[in-house]
Amino acid sequence: MSLTQLRQQYQNDQKLNVRIALHQRFNTNPYSWYRWAFDHYDLSFDARVLELGCGPADLWRENVDRIPAGWDITLTDFSEGMLAAAQHNLAEMERTFTFRQVDAQDLPFATGDFDIVLANHMLYHVPDRPRALAEIRRVLRPGGKFYAATNGEQHMRELWELLTPYIPNCYARSLAAAGGFMLENGATQLTDAGFVDVVWHDYPNNLAITEVEPLIAYIQSTNTLMEHAWTEAELDAVRADIAACIATEGVFVIHKSTGLFVAQRDDR
Numbered sequence: 001m002s003l004t005q006l007r008q009q010y011q012n013d014q015k016l017n018v019r020i021a022l023h024q025r026f027n028t029n030p031y032s033w034y035r036w037a038f039d040h041y042d043l044s045f046d047a048r049v050l051e052l053g054c055g056p057a058d059l060w061r062e063n064v065d066r067i068p069a070g071w072d073i074t075l076t077d078f079s080e081g082m083l084a085a086a087q088h089n090l091a092e093m094e095r096t097f098t099f100r101q102v103d104a105q106d107l108p109f110a111t112g113d114f115d116i117v118l119a120n121h122m123l124y125h126v127p128d129r130p131r132a133l134a135e136i137r138r139v140l141r142p143g144g145k146f147y148a149a150t151n152g153e154q155h156m157r158e159l160w161e162l163l164t165p166y167i168p169n170c171y172a173r174s175l176a177a178a179g180g181f182m183l184e185n186g187a188t189q190l191t192d193a194g195f196v197d198v199v200w201h202d203y204p205n206n207l208a209i210t211e212v213e214p215l216i217a218y219i220q221s222t223n224t225l226m227e228h229a230w231t232e233a234e235l236d237a238v239r240a241d242i243a244a245c246i247a248t249e250g251v252f253v254i255h256k257s258t259g260l261f262v263a264q265r266d267d268r
């Protein structure tokens with residue numbers, strides 16, 4: 001995805017909300033992703049916490065009942081619109097968050113400023129990832145924790161296959177757009193950047209889709225898929241393909257591959 005496309009995709013939270021809604025509605029795992037991710041965090045009473053690419057702040061909305069009282073939390077995103085949504089969504093919460101517009105490749109924080117850095121489903125979007133990882137390592141104190149959520153190569157494969165008759169090499173294109181930091185190649189990048197004790201935790205989950213239109217809305221809210229100039233006839237053909245699958249199998253299953261890297265900044 002080009003930088004222009006990326007900025008359009010995330011200029012506000014509208015498209016992301018449509019995409020998240022598909023997951024929340026049809027996930028097979030009843031335990032929320034954001035609760036699951038939070039379960040893995042080091043919940044020490046006192047910590048300075050930085051989130052990169054916070055989006056509309058769903059992580060904090062879903063875990064507000066258990067954020068340690070001593071945490072000092074800074075939420076950042078490179079999109080002004082996303083930050084506005086995050087601020088709006090957390091306005092009623094009885095705790096303080098600091099919001100800053102920040103590009104993960106250039107962190108305006110002092111060396112060793114944070115105990116914890118979070119980067120959920122965003123590192124694959126960062127063009128100069130080695131630079132971002134070096135920045136994350138720099139702002140973490142020695143021994144600080146880094147948590148990075150991402151997907152695996154097989155994530156939502158059935159969706160790319162469904163769309164291949166219309167978008168040639170759809171799967172390869174999705175990998176080109178989001179394959180730079182994945183389950184299969186993320187640990188090496190973290191180790192190369194100076195993180196130690198890198199461990200992957202798998203979140204077992206799939207989509208069991210029983211309605212056509214939420215998946216069409218997902219497609220229409222994904223800029224890389226909308227690079228194709230869809231005709232109404234083509235979209236209707238996709239609708240018919242999904243409906244036929246649901247009619248035959250009772251459900252259209254899309255397998256997911258998602259999880260979380262937990263890593264520690266080295267002591268040097």
Ligand SMILES: C[S@@+](CC[C@H](N)C(=O)[O-])C[C@H]1O[C@@H](n2cnc3c(N)ncnc32)[C@H](O)[C@@H]1O
Nearest residue numbers: 010053054055077078079082103104120122125
């Ligand atoms: C898929 S969303 C994930 C949002 C949130 N972390 C979550 O898990 O719900 C990716 C987010 O990363 C942000 N983003 C993309 N590239 C970025 C960069 N270079 N620096 C900071 N934020 C970035 C986008 O604006 C978007 O909010």
